Amino acid sequence: MLKEIKILKSHGIQYVKDLRTQKVAERFRGRPVIANDITDEEKRQAAAICPTGAIDPAKGCIDLGRCVFCNECALALPDKIRFTNDYRIAANRREDLIIRPGADQPVRLAEHEIRPEIRNLFHGSLKLRQVSAGGDNSGEMELNAAGNVNFDMGRYGIEFVASPRHADGIVITGPVSKNMATALQMTYDAVPDPKMIILVGTDAISGGIFADSPAVDRSFPESHRIDLYVPGNPAHPLTFINGLMDLLGL
Amino acid sequence: MSRKYLDIKANPAICNTDDIPVLPYHEFYDLVSNLLADESKHCLVYFAVPSGENLQFYIAIADDTRNSILLAAHVSEREGAILQSLASGAYQLHGFEREIHENYGVRFEGHPWLKPVRFPYNRHDQNSVMENYPFYSIESEELHEVGVGPVHAGVIEPGHFRFICNGEKVLHLEIQLGYQHRGVEQLMLAKESALQRCILSENIAGDTAIGHALAHAQLTEALSETPENETLHIERCIALELERMAVHIGDTAALCGDVAYQLGQVVCEALRTTVINTTQLWCGNRFGKSLIRPGGSNFPLTEEVAESILKLLDDTGRRYAEMADRIFTLPSLLARFEDIGIVTREQALKLGLVGMAARSSGLFRDVRISHPFQFYRNFPVQPVVQTSGDVLARALQRKKEVDESIRIIQNLVARWKENKADVPMPSYHSKLRPSTFAISLTEGWRGEICHTAVTNAEGKLQHYKIKDASFHNWMALALAVRNQEISDFPLCNKSYNLSYCGHDL
Numbered sequence: 001m002l003k004e005i006k007i008l009k010s011h012g013i014q015y016v017k018d019l020r021t022q023k024v025a026e027r028f029r030g031r032p033v034i035a036n037d038i039t040d041e042e043k044r045q046a047a048a049i050c051p052t053g054a055i056d057p058a059k060g061c062i063d064l065g066r067c068v069f070c071n072e073c074a075l076a077l078p079d080k081i082r083f084t085n086d087y088r089i090a091a092n093r094r095e096d097l098i099i100r101p102g103a104d105q106p107v108r109l110a111e112h113e114i115r116p117e118i119r120n121l122f123h124g125s126l127k128l129r130q131v132s133a134g135g136d137n138s139g140e141m142e143l144n145a146a147g148n149v150n151f152d153m154g155r156y157g158i159e160f161v162a163s164p165r166h167a168d169g170i171v172i173t174g175p176v177s178k179n180m181a182t183a184l185q186m187t188y189d190a191v192p193d194p195k196m197i198i199l200v201g202t203d204a205i206s207g208g209i210f211a212d213s214p215a216v217d218r219s220f221p222e223s224h225r226i227d228l229y230v231p232g233n234p235a236h237p238l239t240f241i242n243g244l245m246d247l248l249g250l
Numbered sequence: 251m252s253r254k255y256l257d258i259k260a261n262p263a264i265c266n267t268d269d270i271p272v273l274p275y276h277e278f279y280d281l282v283s284n285l286l287a288d289e290s291k292h293c294l295v296y297f298a299v300p301s302g303e304n305l306q307f308y309i310a311i312a313d314d315t316r317n318s319i320l321l322a323a324h325v326s327e328r329e330g331a332i333l334q335s336l337a338s339g340a341y342q343l344h345g346f347e348r349e350i351h352e353n354y355g356v357r358f359e360g361h362p363w364l365k366p367v368r369f370p371y372n373r374h375d376q377n378s379v380m381e382n383y384p385f386y387s388i389e390s391e392e393l394h395e396v397g398v399g400p401v402h403a404g405v406i407e408p409g410h411f412r413f414i415c416n417g418e419k420v421l422h423l424e425i426q427l428g429y430q431h432r433g434v435e436q437l438m439l440a441k442e443s444a445l446q447r448c449i450l451s452e453n454i455a456g457d458t459a460i461g462h463a464l465a466h467a468q469l470t471e472a473l474s475e476t477p478e479n480e481t482l483h484i485e486r487c488i489a490l491e492l493e494r495m496a497v498h499i500g501d502t503a504a505l506c507g508d509v510a511y512q513l514g515q516v517v518c519e520a521l522r523t524t525v526i527n528t529t530q531l532w533c534g535n536r537f538g539k540s541l542i543r544p545g546g547s548n549f550p551l552t553e554e555v556a557e558s559i560l561k562l563l564d565d566t567g568r569r570y571a572e573m574a575d576r577i578f579t580l581p582s583l584l585a586r587f588e589d590i591g592i593v594t595r596e597q598a599l600k601l602g603l604v605g606m607a608a609r610s611s612g613l614f615r616d617v618r619i620s621h622p623f624q625f626y627r628n629f630p631v632q633p634v635v636q637t638s639g640d641v642l643a644r645a646l647q648r649k650k651e652v653d654e655s656i657r658i659i660q661n662l663v664a665r666w667k668e669n670k671a672d673v674p675m676p677s678y679h680s681k682l683r684p685s686t687f688a689i690s691l692t693e694g695w696r697g698e699i700c701h702t703a704v705t706n707a708e709g710k711l712q713h714y715k716i717k718d719a720s721f722h723n724w725m726a727l728a729l730a731v732r733n734q735e736i737s738d739f740p741l742c743n744k745s746y747n748l749s750y751c752g753h754d755l
Contacts, residue, residue: 138456215433
């Protein structure tokens with residue numbers, strides 16, 4: 001007993017008090033800011049460097065759904081592109097993940113696009129079934145971390161459940177490998193209505209570095225309405241939880 | 251007398267493809283059988299490369315006592331080849347022969363079980379699909395089958411586990427993987443830029459991003475004959491050890507969680523956070539993605555980060571030691587860990603286990619010591635071995651490896667401070683040596699990671715073979731649960747924590 005008390009004392013208070021304002025490391029790469037005066041040549045240069053085609057060569061915008069946050073564009077054009085450590089980059093409209101030159105406002109959900117049943121039913125209690133469909137395990141570990149003693153999304157009644165029958169929606173990581181396509185569909189079908197779909201991580205949102213692989217089957221994410229997109233490589237627990245808090249109206 | 255194999259004492263090892271002796275299959279068979287009969291040698295990789303009308307086979311065998319890599323080759327027809335199975339005598343080759351069979355249709359006569367490896371999209375037999383795969387089954391009134399997965403209870407990767415049980419007792423477990431297959435090896439060839447290949451390597455298995463990214467960076471540097479930089483080597487070893495520490499502490503949490511010891515779980519989870527947040531401080535990513543690149547680093551170590559690392563080792567090291575002390579003296583925990591999921595040294599040897607799974611069964615294999623790479627060449631790592639081969643051994647293995655990683659990092663930071671030479675920027679535009687065979691090993695936290703490349707006469711990648719430690723070690727789990735309660739399966743699974751995506755590629 002004494003040993004336990006000593007450990008608890010060392011452990012201290014671990015939970016992050018305010019998940020909205022918690023600071024992360026300076027170098028964490030969240031929302032990018034692209035200078036308004038980025039030239040056409042620089043846009044082409046950035047697009048050519050980008051490993052996943054996240055940068056549009058004509059418009060010079062960065063698609064957070066394709067970005068793997070490798071930082072190479074910012075390294076090549078330090079005066080024109082920089083990644084802030086703003087982790088609140090989840091969105092509920094795919095187009096809101098595209099950051100344009102000159103834009104420096106936070107990424108926020110489009111309130112009117114949130115299905116009313118989500119707020120009505122799941123506001124105080126959201127049970128999610130996670131499906132790893134080709135995820136590399138970093139995303140899955142961060143989702144586990146979202147429920148740990150530091151981030152504790154359980155305080156909002158958000159938790160992962162073992163059975164899709166008990167769930168209110170699915171959370172997908174990975175580009176959706178062909179070999180997981182059937183299992184993903186079956187899991188989704190087993191969730192009772194009303195249900196939601198959340199895509200977590202670059203691979204889930206666009207396929208990421210695997211987008212052009214013949215081993216990947218994008219039909220599920222492309223044919224269903226997605227309620228929340230959570231970018232990252234992997235998505236940081238704070239991005240995930242803040243996105244959910246916004247979706248639920250917490 | 252002609253040489254039967256090429257012997258290279260280096261890691262990474264590199265040679266002209268033509269220098270690897272190509273043997274008639276019966277000589278290759280005898281050579282490999284004899285070499286692998288000695289426990290100090292184990293197969294690193296054995297694969298085939300389509301080459302016109304033929305299949306070119308390469309094998310790389312590690313010689314742990316002489317710190318060298320032995321290379322040999324043989325050739326068969328592209329279609330319809332039938333070869334006598336080496337795996338029937340040397341079980342450790344079972345996975346490689348299955349993989350070659352699955353990819354190219356080569357029949358290995360006498361192979362104990364040509365079970366599919368990962369159902370790759372370009373497999374030879376397109377009629378072989380996961381949905382109709384015939385699991386090993388038994389007709390019996392008393393036995394029943396339990397199927398778990400691909401989607402499991404927890405937030406983890408998918409795989410299928412088919413148990414044959416007598417009541418609660420597991421008689422047999424068959425594991426079927428492949429759900430995470432994304433075609434990484436083909437993408438390595440299809441991608442156009444070196445940066446894309448770096449991103450790919452980091453995303454093979456995100457929880458061992460540094461292990462794989464380093465194997466790839468090392469390989470690329472060898473192929474492009476990039477000069478070595480000692481400071482860079484030191485920094486990479488620090489990063490690799492931080493990754494090892496982070497996962498081991500996280501696994502300690504998971505093991506506690508599975509036996510309902512909540513204090514251990516939450517404390518270790520919080521401690522893992524401190525380690526990965528330090529990695530994030532260093533490079534902006536909690537898993538070290540973007541930190542390891544060929545030829546240099548975008549995030550050279552700074553005084554500030556080095557001080558944070560030292561502070562982490564002190565603070566987290568002390569708190570982890572305190573928690574571990576409680577974990578390993580708590581009778582209710584020990585009762586759940588001890589004698590559960592035993593894999594003997596003999597089984598480990600037969601299966602060809604590597605890394606942590608091998609070391610916790612008393613079989614010492616560690617590439618940092620047997621085939622030192624980066625700064626491990628100048629800084630010896632102390633072996634950590636457990637002999638009981640049970641869940642307790644694997645838990646203790648993690649605790650002791652954390653201790654050793656702390657010691658290594660402390661020393662490496664001290665060396666870095668003395669060294670303090672500049673680290674160059676990464677290079678993505680180096681030309682690769684033509685007609686070259688190169689192999690690169692790292693000791694990821696699970697065990698030996700092996701990346702192998704073959705270039706053609708134009709200096710383009712012709713073949714890229716990736717092997718994660720999990721490729722060998724999944725069979726250990728299948729054996730560990732035999733004659734155990736099925737309720738101990740999750741604990742056994744977590745005690746190994748093998749990679750699904752690292753296996754499936």
